[in-house]
Amino acid sequence: MSLLEVRNLKKHFPIKSGVLKRTTGHVYAVDDISFHVDQGETLGLVGESGCGKSTAGRSVLRLIAPTAGEVTFEGTDVMRASRSELQRLRRDMQIIFQDPYASLNPRKRVKHIIGEPLDIHGIGTDDERRRRVFELLETVGLSAEHAERYPHEFSGGQRQRIGIARALALKPKLIVCDEPVSALDVSIRAQVINLLEDLQNELDLTYVFIAHDLSVVKHISDRVAVMYLGKIVEIAGSDVLYDYPQHPYTEALLSAVPIPDPQTERARRRIILEGDVPSPANPPKGCVFHPRCPRAQEICTTAMPRLTTAGSHAGGEHEVACYFPARFDSGSRVVHKEPFLEARPAGAGAAPEGGAASAPVASE
Amino acid sequence: MAERLLEVADLSTHFFTHAGVVKAVNGVSFTLDRQETLGIVGESGSGKTVAALSVMRLIPDPPGKIVEGSITLRGRDLRALDEDEMRQVRGNDIAMIFQDPMTSLNPVYKIGDQIAEAVMLHQDKGKDEAWRMAAELLERVGIPDAKNRVKQYPFEFSGGMRQRAMIAMAISCNPDILIADEPTTALDVTIQAQIIEVVQEMQEQYHSGVILITHDLGVVAELADKVMVMYGGRTVEYGSIDQVFYDPHHPYTWGLLGSLPRLDVSEKTRLTPIKGQPPDLILLPAGCPFSGRCVYERPECRDTWPAHELIAEGHGVNCWIPRAEREEIRAELPHFKVEVA
Numbered sequence: 001m002s003l004l005e006v007r008n009l010k011k012h013f014p015i016k017s018g019v020l021k022r023t024t025g026h027v028y029a030v031d032d033i034s035f036h037v038d039q040g041e042t043l044g045l046v047g048e049s050g051c052g053k054s055t056a057g058r059s060v061l062r063l064i065a066p067t068a069g070e071v072t073f074e075g076t077d078v079m080r081a082s083r084s085e086l087q088r089l090r091r092d093m094q095i096i097f098q099d100p101y102a103s104l105n106p107r108k109r110v111k112h113i114i115g116e117p118l119d120i121h122g123i124g125t126d127d128e129r130r131r132r133v134f135e136l137l138e139t140v141g142l143s144a145e146h147a148e149r150y151p152h153e154f155s156g157g158q159r160q161r162i163g164i165a166r167a168l169a170l171k172p173k174l175i176v177c178d179e180p181v182s183a184l185d186v187s188i189r190a191q192v193i194n195l196l197e198d199l200q201n202e203l204d205l206t207y208v209f210i211a212h213d214l215s216v217v218k219h220i221s222d223r224v225a226v227m228y229l230g231k232i233v234e235i236a237g238s239d240v241l242y243d244y245p246q247h248p249y250t251e252a253l254l255s256a257v258p259i260p261d262p263q264t265e266r267a268r269r270r271i272i273l274e275g276d277v278p279s280p281a282n283p284p285k286g287c288v289f290h291p292r293c294p295r296a297q298e299i300c301t302t303a304m305p306r307l308t309t310a311g312s313h314a315g316g317e318h319e320v321a322c323y324f325p326a327r328f329d330s331g332s333r334v335v336h337k338e339p340f341l342e343a344r345p346a347g348a349g350a351a352p353e354g355g356a357a358s359a360p361v362a363s364e
Numbered sequence: 365m366a367e368r369l370l371e372v373a374d375l376s377t378h379f380f381t382h383a384g385v386v387k388a389v390n391g392v393s394f395t396l397d398r399q400e401t402l403g404i405v406g407e408s409g410s411g412k413t414v415a416a417l418s419v420m421r422l423i424p425d426p427p428g429k430i431v432e433g434s435i436t437l438r439g440r441d442l443r444a445l446d447e448d449e450m451r452q453v454r455g456n457d458i459a460m461i462f463q464d465p466m467t468s469l470n471p472v473y474k475i476g477d478q479i480a481e482a483v484m485l486h487q488d489k490g491k492d493e494a495w496r497m498a499a500e501l502l503e504r505v506g507i508p509d510a511k512n513r514v515k516q517y518p519f520e521f522s523g524g525m526r527q528r529a530m531i532a533m534a535i536s537c538n539p540d541i542l543i544a545d546e547p548t549t550a551l552d553v554t555i556q557a558q559i560i561e562v563v564q565e566m567q568e569q570y571h572s573g574v575i576l577i578t579h580d581l582g583v584v585a586e587l588a589d590k591v592m593v594m595y596g597g598r599t600v601e602y603g604s605i606d607q608v609f610y611d612p613h614h615p616y617t618w619g620l621l622g623s624l625p626r627l628d629v630s631e632k633t634r635l636t637p638i639k640g641q642p643p644d645l646i647l648l649p650a651g652c653p654f655s656g657r658c659v660y661e662r663p664e665c666r667d668t669w670p671a672h673e674l675i676a677e678g679h680g681v682n683c684w685i686p687r688a689e690r691e692e693i694r695a696e697l698p699h700f701k702v703e704v705a
Contacts, residue, residue, distance in 0.1 A: 048552035155641045185407035186579060190623035190637030197634075212552065215582075219625030219632070239630050256557035258582025259628050260621065262605045265585045272561055273554045275508075276522045 001075065002036035003206050004060065004174060009033050009069035011052070011059045015281060027281045029055040030066070031230035034307070037174070042200065042207040044221030044238065046214055046253075050280055051227040053210045057176040060208065061093050062086060073174070091121060094167040098179035100159030104151040110137075110162055111147040117169040136165040141195060157188035164195065168203070176208045181216060193220060214257050218242055223317075226250050229288040230280055232307060236318040246318070246325035249273075249289050287323070295324045367438055369540060369573050370396040370419070375433035377411075377418045380426065384646040388414040390597035391432070391669075396541065396573040403576045403588030403605070405620070409645055411597040412577045416543045419575075420460055421450050438540070455486050459534035463546035465526035469518040475502070476514035479533045486537040501532035505562050524555035528562060535566050542566070543575045548583060560587060581624060585609060590678065593617050596643050596653025598669070603679030613681040613690055616654045618697060636698060652684070660685055660693060 010033075012026040030052040037043045045053040059066040062078055071078040073089060081089055094117075097103035104113055111133050118129045134144040140161040151159055160180060167175050177196065181189040197220065199205060211217050217224055218238050225235040226249065234247040245251045252271040259265055273292045278284055284291050290300040300323055307321040377389040389411040396402050404412040417423050418430050421442060435442040437457060445453065454460075462468040470478060479501060480494035489497065495514070502510035505528040518526055527547060534542055544563060548556035564587065567574055576587055584591050585605060592602040593616065601614040612618055622636035640657040649655055655665035662684050664670075670684045683690065 048554065157641060185642060186581075186623050187407060187619055187638035188642070190625075190635040191639075193625070194635055194637060214553070215625045215627040218627055219635070242627065243630065252554055254627070256553040257627050258556075258560075258580065258586045259626065260581035260585050260609070260624050261626075261628070262585045262609050264628055265582075270557055270561075272557050276524055276555065277552075 003039045003074060004037040004208070005070070005072040006036065006056075006060060007034045007070040007072075009056065009059055009071065010067045011055050011064065012067045025281055027279075028230045028283055029280055030059060031283070032069075033225075033227070033230075033232045035225055035232065035235060037206055037208060039173075039206055040200075040204055041222040042209050042220055044217035044224040045208060045210045045227060046212065046217045046224055047227035048212060048253075048277060050229075050277055052230040052280070053212075053227050054178050056227070057095070057178050057208055057210045061090070061095060061176055063095070087121070091170040092173045093176070094170065094172040094174070095176045095178060096160075096163050096167050096180045099183055100156055100163055101151075101183075103163055104159055106151050108150070109147070110149055110151070113151070113162060114147075114165045114169055117166060121170060123170070132169070133165075136168055139168065139199070140165045141191075155188075156184050157191060160184060160192050161195065164192075164199070168199070171203070172205070174206045174208070176210065178210045179212070180209075182211060182213065189216070196220065214253060226253065229277060229283050231288055231304065231321065233289065233322070234318075234320045235307070240318055244318070244326075244328050246320040246327075247289075247322045248293050248295050248324075248326070251326065252294075287321075297324070299323050368395055368436070369398050369400075369438060371434075371436040372415075372419060373434045373436075375415065375418055375435065376431045377414050377423055377428060378431050379428045381646075386645045387597050387648060388428075388645065389418060392592075392594070392597075392599050393433075394592055394599070394602065396575060398540070398573055399567065399571050400590070401567065401574040401576055401588045403578060403584035403591040404594060405578060405581060405584055405591055406594035407579055407642060409596070409642060410594040412594050413545055414597075415594070416460070416545060416575055416577055420454055420458055420543065421445075422454075422460075452486070455482055455539065456537050457539055458541040458543060459537070459539040460543040460545065461527070461530045461534050461547050463549050465523060465530050465550070466518065468530060469526060471518050474515055474517055475521065475529050479514075479529070479536055482533050482536045497536065498532070501536055502529065505529075505532045505535075505566070506558070507532075522555075523551055524558055527551060527555075527559050531559075531562055531566065535570060535572075538570055539572060541573045541575065543577070545577045546579070547576075549578070549580070556583075563587065581609075581620060593620070596645065596648050598653055598682065600652075600654060600683070601681045603675070607676065607679040611675070611679070612694070613675055613679075613687070614654075614683050615658050615660050615685070615693075618694065619657075622697065633698065652682070 009030055011030040012028055014023040015025040015027060016022065017024045033056060045056060047053050058064045060071055073093060076089060078089060114133045114136055115129050118124060118132060124132060133147055137144055137146055142158065142161055181192050184192060200207060209217060209220055221238045224238045224241050225232045228249050234250045242254060245254055252273050255271045275292055278291065286301040287304050290296040305321045305323050307319045309319050373393045375389055375392045379386040379388055392415055394402060404415060406412045419435055423430060442453065476495050476498045479498035483489055483494040483497050499510050499514045502514055507513050507525055507528055521529060548559050551559060578584060588605055590604045591608045592599050595616050601608060601617050608617060612621060619638035623638060625635060638657055643653055649666045651667045651669050652665045655661050665684050670682045672680055672682055674680050
């Protein structure tokens with residue numbers, strides 16, 4: 001059994017307007033995503049701004065209440081947990097935020113910031129808590145003398161270490177890392193990435209790693225889920241995903257990332273997508289990617305394709321939500337783009353998932 | 365054509381603050397030719413933006429001041445110009461696009477007004493003509509339905525479209541030099557790819573020189589011809605992109621390259637970060653600003669700035685470690701496959 005199971009998770013934010021604040025529409029931030037995370041692994045959630053990756057991460061922890069779906073952590077139903085059950089669960093599920101300037105209370109000393117989770121959960125005596133704070137500071141590469149200082153006395157990288165120490169205070173099993181290195185300079189970013197990797201090995205942590213930087217996500221993740229406009233469009237082992245991307249969005253995304261190697265850059269062909277990401281308040285009918293998709297055809301405008309296993313390369317699961325996934329021969333070259341649902345498993349039915357699945361939560 | 369488009373020599377720009385003097389740019393030199401792209405790479409506080417703003421003479425004074433050096437545009441000394449003359453240079457000869465297209469566009473004016481203003485300031489054009497040009501420029505940078513879009517306000521544009529509008533404004537007077545300060549940092553990768561393409565097209569069309577300021581070595585590898593690596597206000601190394609990426613000589617350049625996770629490499633190698641924290645710009649050592657974080661530091665590093673050493677044509681470094689020793693150290697580094705002979 002996986003440590004974390006997420007099924008058909010949805011988060012639709014109501015749009016309210018007018019004096020009466022009536023709901024006039026919804027932002028489909030996360031729209032029916034399913035994934036699982038195994039003990040000790042890192043699942044990367046990657047996508048551009050507004051794709052719903054952060055909302056997904058927070059919904060999983062119930063920091064925001066999801067609209068629908070199931071989240072199971074170690075067999076416990078997170079969605080239906082009572083207040084006290086949820087508090088118990090939060091010991092095991094923690095989060096690290098993107099902006100180390102906004103996520104630490106500027107008026108509290110470091111020892112209080114890191115010790116707060118211990119206070120809230122009533123763990124240990126004062127003396128034990130103090131010792132635990134010192135221990136945590138050492139764990140993240142700071143020292144006990146930093147405990148009395150305030151956040152403004154630290155650089156961005158050091159603040160992020162404090163945020164990590166706070167997340168570790170309760171000895172969690174799962175940490176949702178929400179863009180933890182995006183605000184940091186290159187040289188500091190590498191320090192924090194290494195720290196996260198070391199902590200994972202030492203403490204047997206499981207990460208959901210949310211980021212928009214594909215190079216970072218690939219480096220740290222075992223498996224990667226690519227999100228676009230509230231949907232997971234492809235999910236696979238990180239090497240498989242990068243070597244054999246099947247979804248046209250994944251391909252475009254990968255080809256758009258500049259690689260710090262002039263020779264490689266000169267040899268690359270870039271797929272440049274037309275236009276911008278549509279508004280999640282008014283997602284396109286059919287496949288959400290079809291208006292920008294170079295392979296889109298008639299069928300793509302009818303319904304969102306289901307995420308299905310579509311051929312596996314080098315083993316492991318590889319799922320893609322596309323009517324025309326790319327195929328690979330023995331080499332890594334795209335050979336042909338099969339015109340239809342060839343890779344759908346029989347059980348999933350030949351027909352694409354219709355509007356029925358999303359009907360209960362549709363706004364109109 | 366033998367004339368240099370831009371030559372900056374020994375530029376120093378300091379900020380005189382209550383806390384002390386910040387030597388944001390400290391003895392920096394570079395040149396730029398037509399159709400050439402110079403990448404200036406560095407982390408926050410390295411002085412890369414201040415160097416570019418100095419060329420535009422846009423340093424807020426006080427507290428900032430260009431204290432030394434020369435800036436020569438096609439043989440003309442920009443430091444000697446008065447403010448009126450300089451205003452003619454900005455826009456006409458040198459234009460700049462900024463990182464955040466939301467804060468650099470005025471939210472209460474229509475996009476067309478803002479582009480037309482730039483046109484009317486520098487060219488003898490009436491309002492109607494300027495508006496017509498604004499629409500044309502928007503179309504040229506790839507904004508669909510430009511005729512109607514030109515009448516919209518910045519909030520009606522997406523981030524990528526705003527950056528395109530900024531580029532349209534920058535190229536409106538056909539400048540010789542385009543300075544792009546982190547033009548893609550605020551944008552998503554697929555939009556970043558679009559903007560990079562627009563910049564390349566504009567450069568081909570107008571034969572301008574481009575100064576690209578960025579922290580992203582990937583963008584440099586893609587767009588630039590040559591690169592200058594800055595740290596703590598100093599240029600620590602410069603050269604063609606091949607020289608700097610494949611034959612790097614400064615420990616900071618090694619550090620930067622070793623810190624990057626690579627999308628195109630499948631085996632998982634551990635990153636090699638640079639130790640320590642970014643420097644405090646007020647307390648920079650008199651010598652190499654990277655001393656203190658450099659693993660190979662020697663006694664002389666902290667107090668004296670090393671002499672410039674020419675590695676090859678167009679490739680230079682400032683470092684105390686003797687060249688032979690540097691090459692030995694580098695050969696041991698895990699993340700280098702040095703390819704250039």
